[in-house]
Amino acid sequence: MAAKKKVVFLTGAGMSAESGISTFRDAGGLWEQYPVMQVASHTGWLQDPDLVTRFYNERRRQLFNTQPCGGHKLVAAMEQDYDVVVITQNVDDLHERAGSTRVIHLHGELCKVCSSRDVENPRYWQTLGPDNCEVTPGTKAADGSLLRPYIVFFEEAVPMIAPAAEQVGKADILVIIGTSLNVYPAAGLINYTQSGTPIYLIDPKDVSVPYGLSVTHIKAGATEGMKQLMEILNKS
Numbered sequence: 001m002a003a004k005k006k007v008v009f010l011t012g013a014g015m016s017a018e019s020g021i022s023t024f025r026d027a028g029g030l031w032e033q034y035p036v037m038q039v040a041s042h043t044g045w046l047q048d049p050d051l052v053t054r055f056y057n058e059r060r061r062q063l064f065n066t067q068p069c070g071g072h073k074l075v076a077a078m079e080q081d082y083d084v085v086v087i088t089q090n091v092d093d094l095h096e097r098a099g100s101t102r103v104i105h106l107h108g109e110l111c112k113v114c115s116s117r118d119v120e121n122p123r124y125w126q127t128l129g130p131d132n133c134e135v136t137p138g139t140k141a142a143d144g145s146l147l148r149p150y151i152v153f154f155e156e157a158v159p160m161i162a163p164a165a166e167q168v169g170k171a172d173i174l175v176i177i178g179t180s181l182n183v184y185p186a187a188g189l190i191n192y193t194q195s196g197t198p199i200y201l202i203d204p205k206d207v208s209v210p211y212g213l214s215v216t217h218i219k220a221g222a223t224e225g226m227k228q229l230m231e232i233l234n235k236s
């Protein structure tokens, strides 16, 4: 039995657009409605933790009213025939809910809250669900610090970038879905592929990629694009 080919996905907000979750930089995107540095940066958290807490409460409420889209389900279905790892910039749990079993969250997880003094200490993590999706501003973690969203804010390090880069370096195929590749270090992961590794990009719009990489652009949404990708892979 030949070893399964390793397919690594790098997904962004466009992956969840068809689930009804708005992207960040499309027209009407989240950053058009909210001042990103006030609700998603380390400085913003320090200046107004209550505003940040309310912002993520609203995003969590919205998440529990959404379902994985066809694209999430097809990414999960790929695990039957391939060794799949999903690296996502998204903080939603839609890949997991669609059945993906190996998901690396680069920018944190909306369903988790943590200590604001010791973010990476699992002892202080709490998982929030549909019945308790909100944090009352001012609530403390078990270490006495303010409870905060387990989100990698702008200005903060991305603890999972090294494991993610290692996975991309081992990929036989890299598939990028629904990211404008605007935000680093996540966007830089594309450069960790071995030379010659096929790279597919699923996005209805054009996305600029680093010079010299041969990328096959499937110009479609996540669900339709995944259908086209699976046809291409089945023929290869």
Ligand code: APR
Pocket (backbone or CB within 6 Å): 011, 012, 013, 014, 015, 017, 018, 023, 024, 025, 026, 029, 089, 090, 107, 177, 178, 179, 180, 181, 182, 183, 202, 203, 204, 205, 207, 220, 221, 222, 223
């Ligand atoms: N299917 C696939 N892609 C789509 C769809 C769709 N239905 N709709 C939009 N897109 C594409 C857009 O064309 C765009 O290229 O999804 C991409 C979304 O880009 P952004 O809004 O910039 O989101 P993302 O790249 O994930 O942002 C990266 O920025 O604000 C931070 O932490 C936040 O993780 C986020 C990071």
